[in-house]
Amino acid sequence: MEKFIKQAIYNRGDTSPIQLIRPVSGGDINQASYVKTEKEEYFIKYNNSTPPGFFQQEVQGLKKIKETGVIQVPNVYDFHESTESGEGWLILEWIQGEKNGKTEELLGRQLALMHSVSKDKFGFHHPSYIGMIEQPNQYYDKWAEYYTKNRLLPQIELAKKKGYLYQEREAGLYELLEKMEKWLPHSCEASLLHGDLWGGNWIVGKTGDPYLIDPSVFYGHSEFELSFTELFGGFSSAFYQAYQEVRPLSPEYEERKTLYQLFYLLVHLNLFGEAYGRSVDRVWRYYVG
Known part of the structure; x- marks a missing residue:
């Protein structure tokens, strides 16, 4: 998994050293990780048996919501799906904060x-x-x-x-x-x-x-x-x-x-x-x- 993450981040164009990789819980479909490089923080989803278009439809949905300009979604940095192996991943902006009264x-x-x-x-x-x-x-x-x-x-x-x-x-x-x-x-x-x-x-x-x-x-x-x-x-x-x-x-x-x-x-x-x-x-x- 770590080898894959390094390659995915590199393919995205971030060649800075990786400082931290940790698993993120909460989903039962994909393996998810928080990744921090010297340059950026990422949320990465990985699945070795994605059905056709699985991550693509998520990316298109995020794009459609973002286009409205009225509510925020994480930025999409990269995604990949292999029709041969079923392997796929999605690299998103890492979002983390605390609720306030509004x-x-x-x-x-x-x-x-x-x-x-x-x-x-x-x-x-x-x-x-x-x-x-x-x-x-x-x-x-x-x-x-x-x-x-x-x-x-x-x-x-x-x-x-x-x-x-x-x-x-x-x-x-x-x-x-x-x-x-x-x-x-x-x-x-x-x-x-x-x-x-x-x-x-x-x-x-x-x-x-x-x-x-x-x-x-x-x-x-x-x-x-x-x-x-x-x-x-x-x-x-x-x-x-x-x-x-x-x-x-x-x-x-x-x-x-x-x-x-x-x-x-x-x-x-x-x-x-x-x-x-x-x-x-x-x-x-x-x-x-």
């Missing part, structure tokens, strides 16, 4: 501003990943069609393949798909979304400013993003208050929220197993009985 308020406001960056269609121009699960992306005119075909259906089909769909669960989920337009808005803005915004996918910089990391970007309904922030916590009341000062939530949000959380519950079912099965069942039973 950090989460700023996160809410800036995320709302990012959601105000929109497109005329829902989706994205290339596939993405959530964890190691590849997600299809095409553009759709209707949000309900995109959410059904590019988010829920692939996860349901994967759960079936993995053996997580007993007969009643399968029937309930497919019935829910057929009735999706009953609950989703017929008209909403196609906002730029981070796509995987849980409490571990934002960090704090030196001045207390928030940074987004590990995106899986696409254009979708902003309520989809907000629903995930509520599923596992990690966001304060100051965050939600500041967000709604910029983009007030619709009165129907509470009714739709669980329907949006279903996607992430299916992802966790597919990644971590039946421990999430009951949560999935509670959702489809609520909507279809």
Whole structure:
């Protein structure tokens, strides 16, 4: 690993002596390291079995968010993916700081501003990943069609393949798909979304400013993003208050929220197993009985 890191840093153009390499915990997909050279500090992700485009889609997502100019992301210094060996790495700017009294308020406001960056269609121009699960992306005119075909259906089909769909669960989920337009808005803005915004996918910089990391970007309904922030916590009341000062939530949000959380519950079912099965069942039973 150390030999690889030295070579990756050298390829990036930093030939100064390496002063420190230490592993960084927090992820279960890649090996991660903090690297300090005489010249710079880096965060490096490494994986010896990356699927095609795994780091590339992350780089493109970070670039897309940075282009908005409203919320910060780490600078991308270099990345590499081998189609032959599956080996890949990503070299990012090292970000580390402490929250202050304005950090989460700023996160809410800036995320709302990012959601105000929109497109005329829902989706994205290339596939993405959530964890190691590849997600299809095409553009759709209707949000309900995109959410059904590019988010829920692939996860349901994967759960079936993995053996997580007993007969009643399968029937309930497919019935829910057929009735999706009953609950989703017929008209909403196609906002730029981070796509995987849980409490571990934002960090704090030196001045207390928030940074987004590990995106899986696409254009979708902003309520989809907000629903995930509520599923596992990690966001304060100051965050939600500041967000709604910029983009007030619709009165129907509470009714739709669980329907949006279903996607992430299916992802966790597919990644971590039946421990999430009951949560999935509670959702489809609520909507279809």
